[in-house]
Amino acid sequence: MPIADSIREALGSASLIRKMFEEGNQLKKQYGPDRVFDFSIGNPDIEPPPAFHRVFTKLAKEDKKGSHGYMPNAGYPEVREALAEKVSREQGITLNGSHIIMSVGAAGGLNVVLKAILNPGDEVIVSRPYFMEYRAYVANHGGRLREVDALPDFNLNIRAIQERLSQKTAAVLINSPHNPTGRIYPAGTITELAEVLQSWGRASGRLPYLIADEPYREIAYTTQVPPILCAYNASVVVNSYSKSLSLPGERIGYIAVSPLNQDTEELLNALIYTTRILGFVNAPALMQRIVAALTFARVDVSVYERRRDAFKQVLDAAGIRYAEPEGAFYLFCQVPKGDDRAFVDHLKQYRILGVPGSGFGTPGWIRFAYCVDEKHIQASASAFKQAMETW
Numbered sequence: 001m002p003i004a005d006s007i008r009e010a011l012g013s014a015s016l017i018r019k020m021f022e023e024g025n026q027l028k029k030q031y032g033p034d035r036v037f038d039f040s041i042g043n044p045d046i047e048p049p050p051a052f053h054r055v056f057t058k059l060a061k062e063d064k065k066g067s068h069g070y071m072p073n074a075g076y077p078e079v080r081e082a083l084a085e086k087v088s089r090e091q092g093i094t095l096n097g098s099h100i101i102m103s104v105g106a107a108g109g110l111n112v113v114l115k116a117i118l119n120p121g122d123e124v125i126v127s128r129p130y131f132m133e134y135r136a137y138v139a140n141h142g143g144r145l146r147e148v149d150a151l152p153d154f155n156l157n158i159r160a161i162q163e164r165l166s167q168k169t170a171a172v173l174i175n176s177p178h179n180p181t182g183r184i185y186p187a188g189t190i191t192e193l194a195e196v197l198q199s200w201g202r203a204s205g206r207l208p209y210l211i212a213d214e215p216y217r218e219i220a221y222t223t224q225v226p227p228i229l230c231a232y233n234a235s236v237v238v239n240s241y242s243k244s245l246s247l248p249g250e251r252i253g254y255i256a257v258s259p260l261n262q263d264t265e266e267l268l269n270a271l272i273y274t275t276r277i278l279g280f281v282n283a284p285a286l287m288q289r290i291v292a293a294l295t296f297a298r299v300d301v302s303v304y305e306r307r308r309d310a311f312k313q314v315l316d317a318a319g320i321r322y323a324e325p326e327g328a329f330y331l332f333c334q335v336p337k338g339d340d341r342a343f344v345d346h347l348k349q350y351r352i353l354g355v356p357g358s359g360f361g362t363p364g365w366i367r368f369a370y371c372v373d374e375k376h377i378q379a380s381a382s383a384f385k386q387a388m389e390t391w
Ligand SMILES: Cc1ncc(COP(=O)(O)O)c(C=O)c1O
Pocket: 042, 104, 105, 106, 107, 108, 131, 175, 179, 213, 215, 239, 240, 241, 242, 248, 253
C-alpha cells in the first residue's frame, strides 16, 4: 500500500534512532534491564508529586455532570484563568485567561502555533543543536527550518541569527532550558535577541515571532529561566506538564501569547482554529482541571540535580568532557576524537546507550539523559572507564 513520499523519506532517516531503540531492547533482554545503562530516552522516571494523585482521585470521584463533554477549543475558561495567573508570575507581564490556549503537550502546542503562522516556504530559525522533532513540526505546515550554530558555550549566537533573517522569516524558535545541552539562555541574551528582531521588523515590515519552547522551565537548578513574554511583543511561549509534573503520557500543556502583540486577538483566534482543525479539538479535559489545581506543584528537582552531579563524576572519572547543564536532564558530551555514531556503537559494547549528536544537527557530540536512578548512574562508572580505555 502506498504511503506519502515525504513520510517514506522521513522513516528512512529516522531509522538510526529506531534501530538504537530496538538494539537497546535486545540488550535488555539479553543482560537484564538493570545491566544495561540506558541513557538514551528523555522519559521522566520520577513519579508525579503526591498532590497530583490527591487531585486526580478527588476529581475522578466527583465525576460532575458534563465533565466529559466537548468544551471551547481553547480549553475551560476557569482553567485558562488559573494558568494565566501562574504564567503572569513567570513571564513578568499580566495575562488574562484569553491569552492562554490549552494544548496537547508542548508538541501539540508547537504544531498549533506553526500551523497558525506559516505560509508555504516561510522559514523558522533554530539554534543548532536543536530538538530533533522541530524539523518535522515545521515541515508539517509547509515551512523550512533554518539552522544557525550556537556559540561554543551553546548560548544563542545573536549575530548569526541576525544574518539569517530574511523576508521569509516567520519565527525564531528557541528552547530553554535546552534539550540536548541543558543551557538556560541568560536574560541579556533574550533582550539582545528581542532588539535584533524588533529592528529587523521595523526595517523589513515583517516582525518575526519569537516562539519559546519551555517544557523544562521548572527543571532549572541554580538560575531561573528569564521571561520572554514581557521582553518581546510578538512572542509566544509553549509549555507542558510532561516534565514539571512528570505527566508526558497525559499530553497536557498550553500556549501563552504576549499581550503586547499588536495582533494578539487575531493570533489567538488562529490558535483556537488550528487546535480544532489539526484534530486536537481541545486538550484532555480531566488533565486541564487537574493542572489548574496544581499551579504551585512540581516534581522534586533536587533529584535531577543529584543525578546530574553523580553523572558528572562518572564522566570526569572517564575523561569525557561535557557542557555544564543548568537545567533539563541531559548531559551533552564531546566525543573524544572521532565520529559520534561510531562512539555510540562502541559504547553499546559496554551496554551504555546514548543518542548521537548528529540527531540534533551537531556531529561530534553525544547526549545522555539522566532521568534514571542515581544508583544506576553510579553503577555505569566502570563501563564508561572501560569503554574509554578501548576507544
Ligand atoms: C525541547 C522539547 N520540546 C518539546 C517536547 C515535547 O514535549 P511534550 O511531551 O510536552 O509534548 C520535548 C520532549 O521531550 C522536548 O524535549
